[in-house]
Amino acid sequence: MATEVLVPVLGESITEATVGEWLKQPGDKVAADEPIASLETDKVSVEVPSPVAGVMGQHAVAVGDTVQVGAMIATIDAAGSASAPAPAQAAAPQPAVTESPAEPAGDAVALSPSVRRAVLEHGVDPATIKGTGKDGRLTKEDVAAAASSKSQPAAAPAAAGTASDGGAASAGRAGTGRREERVKMTRxxxxxxxxxxxxxxxxxxxxxxxxxxxxxxxxxxxxxxxxxxxxxxxxxxxxxxxxxxxxxxxxxxxxxxxxxxxxxxxxxxxxxxxxxxxxxxxxxxxxxxxxxxxxxxxxxxxxxxxxxxxxxxxxxxxxxxxxxxxxxxxxxxxxxxxxxxxxxxxxxxxxxxxxxxxxxxxxxxxxxxxxxxxxxxxxxxxxxxxxxxxxxxxxxxxxxxxxxxxxxx
CATH class of the missing domain: 3.30.559.10 (Chloramphenicol acetyltransferase-like domain)
Structure with a gap:
């Protein structure tokens, strides 16, 4: 039997929040009161605890979605009763893809809100970093150390021939390493x-x-x-x-x-x-x-x-x-x-x-x-x-x- 996870009361006059991060993925074991997600409000990040022990069910919302107080955002299945999530459903949230190409999708290690922001800031792949925190979890220091040691990407080779048309000119510009990244402002x-x-x-x-x-x-x-x-x-x-x-x-x-x-x-x-x-x-x-x-x-x-x-x-x-x-x-x-x-x-x-x-x-x-x-x-x-x-x-x-x-x- 599945237990619904609801958005908790966030404080006086706070009626909604943005899903900042899923700390547990479908199929993960969870303990009662263990944080499974973080929500970003106008002022702080709030962790959502699991109401029961069991297995993480499906995410009802994705990272970046706005949710109201009292809304159902996920389910927790009784231990041993969860069925394997369908591939299409498991891939649906893909929070990293909607936020930044620096984060891996799917079954990435759960990150705390502060570590997640450090990953976005430094543009590193957390899957390539060895965590030194409790139970091997990443810390902000791990992310900073990885960013400082990361080598700069080599410039793309220049396009062959002369940039005599628009397409060639675009390729030449890409070869200089100029790029832009769009990241949605946090709440x-x-x-x-x-x-x-x-x-x-x-x-x-x-x-x-x-x-x-x-x-x-x-x-x-x-x-x-x-x-x-x-x-x-x-x-x-x-x-x-x-x-x-x-x-x-x-x-x-x-x-x-x-x-x-x-x-x-x-x-x-x-x-x-x-x-x-x-x-x-x-x-x-x-x-x-x-x-x-x-x-x-x-x-x-x-x-x-x-x-x-x-x-x-x-x-x-x-x-x-x-x-x-x-x-x-x-x-x-x-x-x-x-x-x-x-x-x-x-x-x-x-x-x-x-x-x-x-x-x-x-x-x-x-x-x-x-x-x-x-x-x-x-x-x-x-x-x-x-x-x-x-x-x-x-x-x-x-x-x-x-x-x-x-x-x-």
Missing amino acids: LRQTIAKRLKEAQNTAAMLTTFNDVDMTAVIEARAKYKDLFEKKHGVRLGFMGFFVKAATMALKDIPSVNASIEGDEIVYHDYADISVAVSSPGGLVVPVIRDAQDLSVAGIEKTIGDFGKRAKDGTLKMDEMKGGTFTISNGGVFGSLMSTPIINPPQSAVLGLHRIEDRPVVVNGQVVVRPMMYLALSYDHRLIDGREAVTFLVALKNAIEDPTRILIDL
């Missing part, structure tokens, strides 16, 4: 694009800059990082300082932490800080709830957990809802300066950038200091220039003198 990337464009069209965005001397924070981190990691089990980074300093500045300048709803301004007496972290499908922004009540250690633990689960594709949708203010650290990628885009319905976003030694004047003397540019993009409908500058100065003062963070000054 997450489509949502990111839509929201960012809506922010530009709606908000009266303006960006104000400042710079900050990172000397004191760098010295504090160097002095205490080993003790910090030993006590708290997490590395001491710079984001903990910036998030804590931002919560203090937001308390002083509440409009930066507010939002516009219709003809009303909504002020928040809490700071839910959205932090941009990298995932295989792009940047996502999980939220540190009540960051004003957390210590630097608590903030670092939360961010570290977000970063790990973003790479694994296991962030929950509820963790990315809300947020009153966003911090985006482009410095980890080497960015010197940027104008970040507001994350609606928030009214401001802080951009951090790389630290580099620059000459500055201190007490009348030119000295070299590790400096970072700060950028605050804000909705000018709500936040005045004076308030934006005041916020940045308060943040700068706290970072340049971290004792202020300790004594809430």
